[in-house]
Amino acid sequence: MSVVSSITVKVPATTANLGPGFDCIGAALKLYNEFKFTIVDAGELIIQVSGSEAAKVQTDESNLLYQAFVKLYQYIEKTPPAVKIEINLGVPLARGLGSSATAIVGGLVAANELAGSPLSELQMMELAIAMEGHPDNVVPALLGGCRLAATSKKGWEICDILWHRDIVAVVAIPDFELSTSEARKVVPTEVSRADAIFNISHLGLLLRGLATNREEWLIAALQDKLHQPYRQALIPGYDTVNAAAVAAGAYGMVISGAGPTLLALVDISYAKSVETAMANAWTAMGLNSVVRSLTLDRQGAVIL
Ligand code: HSE
Numbered sequence: 001m002s003v004v005s006s007i008t009v010k011v012p013a014t015t016a017n018l019g020p021g022f023d024c025i026g027a028a029l030k031l032y033n034e035f036k037f038t039i040v041d042a043g044e045l046i047i048q049v050s051g052s053e054a055a056k057v058q059t060d061e062s063n064l065l066y067q068a069f070v071k072l073y074q075y076i077e078k079t080p081p082a083v084k085i086e087i088n089l090g091v092p093l094a095r096g097l098g099s100s101a102t103a104i105v106g107g108l109v110a111a112n113e114l115a116g117s118p119l120s121e122l123q124m125m126e127l128a129i130a131m132e133g134h135p136d137n138v139v140p141a142l143l144g145g146c147r148l149a150a151t152s153k154k155g156w157e158i159c160d161i162l163w164h165r166d167i168v169a170v171v172a173i174p175d176f177e178l179s180t181s182e183a184r185k186v187v188p189t190e191v192s193r194a195d196a197i198f199n200i201s202h203l204g205l206l207l208r209g210l211a212t213n214r215e216e217w218l219i220a221a222l223q224d225k226l227h228q229p230y231r232q233a234l235i236p237g238y239d240t241v242n243a244a245a246v247a248a249g250a251y252g253m254v255i256s257g258a259g260p261t262l263l264a265l266v267d268i269s270y271a272k273s274v275e276t277a278m279a280n281a282w283t284a285m286g287l288n289s290v291v292r293s294l295t296l297d298r299q300g301a302v303i304l
């Protein structure tokens with residue numbers, strides 16, 4: 001087996017929804033997966049995984065990273081080359097921090113690079129959204145920053161949401177998993193006009209709050225009526241961790257993506273105290289978690 005060519009793609013974790021922005025807003029965070037693709041002259045697919053959750057990752061053709069890699073070659077009507085893939089996992093799996101999105105984006109970006117860049121960033125983004133089913137993780141994973149995605153007659157309009165430099169996301173990552181499909185099943189498909197208005201107004205306020213770091217706007221904005229009330233029951237200790245985060249100075253707390261990670265938005269001066277408060281709240285209930293402060297990734301997926 002001789003090596004023909006190799007590249008490494010680094011893709012950030014993402015948090016989707018940010019409370020009122022269900023399925024339309026997401027932010028990239030400075031926590032990463034790295035994917036190295038080596039084109040080999042022939043042979044079986046080889047996938048090697050490192051990181052604390054490596055044993056949970058599929059290493060055959062059902063691997064999502066590999067499926068995304070193949071998808072791009074199918075799209076350009078070419079046969080994918082034989083590859084060896086090395087995965088270095090930094091983003092926890094099935095915790096609401098966009099691990100699937102890193103795989104989809106990583107596979108597409110690697111394939112596009114190795115195929116000689118046939119697709120534009122926009123085309124890759126559309127393929128990624130189609131694979132994931134919603135835009136709010138894959139778009140910031142690919143582009144970086146905080147992004148809002150809205151459908152248009154042509155497809156998608158994506159805009160960059162200003163994120164004040166002093167705003168930090170404190171993520172409390174429990175040691176249990178919650179699958180996105182399970183967490184989507186509990187969300188109702190129809191909502192009242194009052195709940196729709198609640199979310200429209202709070203998302204608008206959130207956008208201005210993120211841009212300005214204005215305390216009263218962010219405190220009011222981090223609320224939701226579309227998905228969180230139905231998902232909270234899937235996350236033991238939600239209310240306790242929320243109360244602890246707010247008492248320690250957080251603007252508010254939301255479910256990161258489909259959960260179970262809980263995410264508090266804070267001014268940087270409160271990050272340490274909120275970290276401690278959230279960790280202690282879950283520990284007091286006998287639940288283990290890893291809590292850390294993450295700042296916004298502004299680069300998105302990069303080829304190293
Ligand atoms: N917006 C999606 C959800 C994100 O909340 O179900 C899941 O990754």
